[in-house]
Each structure stands twice: as structure tokens, then as C-alpha cells.
Amino acid sequence: MDEAGVGRRQFMKYCAGMTALMAMPPMATTAFAKQLRAARRPSVIYMPFQECTGCLESLTRSFAPSLESLIFDTISLDYNHTLQAAAGHAAEEARLEAMEENWGEYILIVDGSIPTKLNGMYGVSESHTFMEQLEQTAEGAAAIVAVGVCAAYGGVGAAYPNPTGAVGVADLIKNKPVINVPGCPPIPEVMTGTLVSFLANGVPDLDAHLRPRAFFGNTxxxxxxxxxxxxxxxxxxxxxxxxxxxxxxxxxxxxxxxxxxxxxxxxxxxxxxxxxxxxxxxxxxxxxxxxxxxxxxxxxxxxxxxxxxxxxxxxxxxxxxxxxxxxxxxxxxxxxxxxxxx
The missing domain is CATH 4.10.480.10 (Cytochrome-c3 hydrogenase, C-terminal domain)
Structure with missing residues (x-):
């Protein structure tokens, strides 16, 4: 941060803003800053499934932190179809390499519902169904963040009569922490705020629908x-x-x-x-x-x-x-x- 010209005052102001955003008490700012300062940039694998890219479009419009600040200073975005330069086999190799090097520590972001009918054949990439890719990538993840109402609950893909058998992440993954950040699309600062909160304090307090109470605690x-x-x-x-x-x-x-x-x-x-x-x-x-x-x-x-x-x-x-x-x-x-x- 020093090399990037970010002074202590700016850093503490950012931490104060984040703790206020998550309805944390003022005294939590120092502890939040300490944890965030100590955290190394984690690997993030962003998997798009049955979606429209609207959630990613929303994420790119985040103001606090901005997308460029998030992916260059806070996390290491190692896989994302839309933003990465690699494609085809090279893209899949990047995903597998990130998984191997960061096994048990990377964050998996899922965007879009997962089709389950016909054994998942409604969604296939690299000769593997979305179901198989989700299960494979989730196995080594520290936590999974389901962004958007589709990844959280099935969304528009699961609307009646749900022809593809679309479901949300938590319907398939039961052995990993799942954090739902629903919306169509979600508020960008809620997505980035959830990621930063996880980096500083781990899995946040969640409601019955696995949503962070800090952002989804009130109607x-x-x-x-x-x-x-x-x-x-x-x-x-x-x-x-x-x-x-x-x-x-x-x-x-x-x-x-x-x-x-x-x-x-x-x-x-x-x-x-x-x-x-x-x-x-x-x-x-x-x-x-x-x-x-x-x-x-x-x-x-x-x-x-x-x-x-x-x-x-x-x-x-x-x-x-x-x-x-x-x-x-x-x-x-x-x-x-x-x-x-x-």
C-alpha cells in the first residue's frame, strides 16, 4: 500500500467506511484494519454458470472498493471468463493451476444457477457439466460466495416451469461455507464488502437464507x-x-x-x-x-x-x-x- 501511495490515514478511513457499511461498532475499525493488513491477497476463482453477466457488470461498477483496487490490491482474480485474457484450454489450465497452488485457501465465487436435469447436460463446458465443475472447484475452496439471485436460489432459470432443473449453490454444496449475496443484480458494494469482510473476519453472521446480516438484516x-x-x-x-x-x-x-x-x-x-x-x-x-x-x-x-x-x-x-x-x-x-x- 505504501508503494501504491496509500497512506495510513487513507487506509484507516477505508476501514472505518467498511465497518460502518457492515454496521460494526466504531471500536471494530482498528481490529478490522489489523486483520486486513495481515491478510495476504487470496486467490479468487469466479465461475459463471447459467447467468446473464449482469452480476459481474454490477461488480465492475463498485465504488468502495473499485474493481481495479479489488483485483489488483485486495484479491488475486485468477479465473473469470469475461475479464481474463486467456480462453479455451488456456483458461481452464489457469483455473486448475490456481486450485492446485491455493488448495484449501482460495475463494470460489459462483455466478448463475446450476442446471441439474438430464444429469446436468443443459450446461456443459470443456466436456464437463456445470454440476461437475462446481463440485470439482468447490472441493478445494475455503468458502463459496454465491453472487446474484440465480446462484443463491436458482433465479430466473428456476422460474416456473424450471425446464433445466436450475438450483442455487447451497442446494448442491453441503460441506463448505456458502455465503449468498442475492439480487438481480446485487449491489456492487455489497459484493465487494462481503469479500473484504471475509478476508478480515472469516464467514460473517448469516441469516436463514445464508445472507450476511450486515447487508440483509433489515427490510x-x-x-x-x-x-x-x-x-x-x-x-x-x-x-x-x-x-x-x-x-x-x-x-x-x-x-x-x-x-x-x-x-x-x-x-x-x-x-x-x-x-x-x-x-x-x-x-x-x-x-x-x-x-x-x-x-x-x-x-x-x-x-x-x-x-x-x-x-x-x-x-x-x-x-x-x-x-x-x-x-x-x-x-x-x-x-x-x-x-x-x-
Whole structure:
């Protein structure tokens, strides 16, 4: 870092930013810096399977750290179809060499779902199915980071009727730590932040869906700046009415914020420039399992809509509906009281 012109002040500022990003206490900054300073650049193997490259495109737009800083100063990116110069046999030799030299220590990043029907024949590379490549590469990995909703839960590939039998990484790999970073695509800083966090402190605290709680511990609804309008029963009825122009809640237009866990409302996108709800569109719930099969994106969240996803989600949706009804009732009472007062 000294050779690259990065001073101690800049380094500590970066560590303070990362610990704040992950909701760690201020006193953790020094410990985080110590661990990160001691960590050598780990080998990272990035395996793309049934995907669209959108997650990698998102990663290239990370601001903290930037992609070039990540791959030149923090990690050693030894295999990635899109970014590496090698192709064909040379690319596969680079992967095998990285695995051999860093056995038991490299990080495996998986992007895209894994097709399982016809013994995995829907996805083949170098005469090996994606299933075989995943199992082979996962065997020597220290941990696996599944980036994107496809790698985490199957994503669009697993949408009904799931013709390829697409599944997420954790459905196949049971003997290695799996960290899910879902989204379509995920927030770039969440991807880089998860990697840096793993380097400094190992596998982070994960929720029931194997997502880092630091980034997926709250719903979009919890941190949304439109929440105050929801609590007051003020909802936009269309995307161009007066309520929409005044920033009212988008719940009745199908916003999935109440049942979606992600950091969009706090970290935002494009270096903090904004996020979908701030741009006037409801959250579509892209970091949740099965979001492609949750009905139309413009239907209000209801318990019935989420029945197939289990009682907890159904209960949450029911609670949201009750909260919305309570907000409307409160608004009606206030209006009545004002009328009686006049």
C-alpha cells in the first residue's frame, strides 16, 4: 500500500467506511484494519454458470472498493471468463493451476444457477457439466460466495416451469461455507464488502437464507424514506398521480419492500446516487427466493400472494396488509375529526 501511495490515514478511513457499511461498532475499525493488513491477497476463482453477466457488470461498477483496487490490491482474480485474457484450454489450465497452488485457501465465487436435469447436460463446458465443475472447484475452496439471485436460489432459470432443473449453490454444496449475496443484480458494494469482510473476519453472521446480516438484516420497508407516508396511510394510486409526485408510499402499486431484505435504501446504487424506489418505482423483491414466481410486480403484497413461500413470509405479508389498513383507518379518523372540529 505504501508503494501504491496509500497512506495510513487513507487506509484507516477505508476501514472505518467498511465497518460502518457492515454496521460494526466504531471500536471494530482498528481490529478490522489489523486483520486486513495481515491478510495476504487470496486467490479468487469466479465461475459463471447459467447467468446473464449482469452480476459481474454490477461488480465492475463498485465504488468502495473499485474493481481495479479489488483485483489488483485486495484479491488475486485468477479465473473469470469475461475479464481474463486467456480462453479455451488456456483458461481452464489457469483455473486448475490456481486450485492446485491455493488448495484449501482460495475463494470460489459462483455466478448463475446450476442446471441439474438430464444429469446436468443443459450446461456443459470443456466436456464437463456445470454440476461437475462446481463440485470439482468447490472441493478445494475455503468458502463459496454465491453472487446474484440465480446462484443463491436458482433465479430466473428456476422460474416456473424450471425446464433445466436450475438450483442455487447451497442446494448442491453441503460441506463448505456458502455465503449468498442475492439480487438481480446485487449491489456492487455489497459484493465487494462481503469479500473484504471475509478476508478480515472469516464467514460473517448469516441469516436463514445464508445472507450476511450486515447487508440483509433489515427490510427495504424498514429503511425506506417513504415509510412515513405508509404509516400515515398515504399511498400513490398510479405512477403519475399527485401522490406519486409527492413521494407517497408505493405499497398499493406492488412495492415488495415490506418482504424484501436488502441494503438498497441505505447503500443505494451508482455510488450512492439513488435507488429504484427513489426513482419512483416499487421494489420488485429481487433478493428473495422465488421472486420471479411471486405474481405481477404491480400487485399489492398480500398473504395469499406469498403462500407458497412459507408461513413466515405469509405472516409478514399479512402484517403489512394490516399495517396499511391501520394507516388508512388512522387517516380516515383524522379526516373525520377535522370535519367535526370545523
Amino acid at each position: 427495504i420497508h424498514d429503511r425506506c424514506y417513504r415509510r412515513r407516508f405508509y404509516d400515515r396511510g398515504l399511498f400513490a394510486k398510479s405512477f403519475d398521480d399527485e401522490g406519486a409526485r409527492n413521494g407517497w408510499c408505493l405499497y398499493e402499486l406492488g412495492c415488495r419492500g415490506p418482504t424484501t431484505y436488502n441494503a438498497c435504501a441505505t447503500i443505494k446504487w451508482n455510488g450512492g446516487a439513488g435507488w429504484p424506489v427513489e426513482s419512483g418505482h416499487g421494489c420488485i423483491g429481487c433478493s428473495e427466493p422465488g421472486f420471479w414466481d411471486q405474481g405481477g410486480f404491480y400487485e399489492p403484497v398480500t398473504a395469499k400472494l406469498f403462500t407458497e413461500r412459507g408461513e413466515s413470509i405469509a405472516a409478514a405479508a399479512a402484517g403489512v396488509a394490516v399495517g396499511a389498513a391501520a394507516g388508512l383507518a388512522s387517516k380516515a379518523r383524522k379526516k373525520k375529526l377535522a370535519s367535526e372540529t370545523e
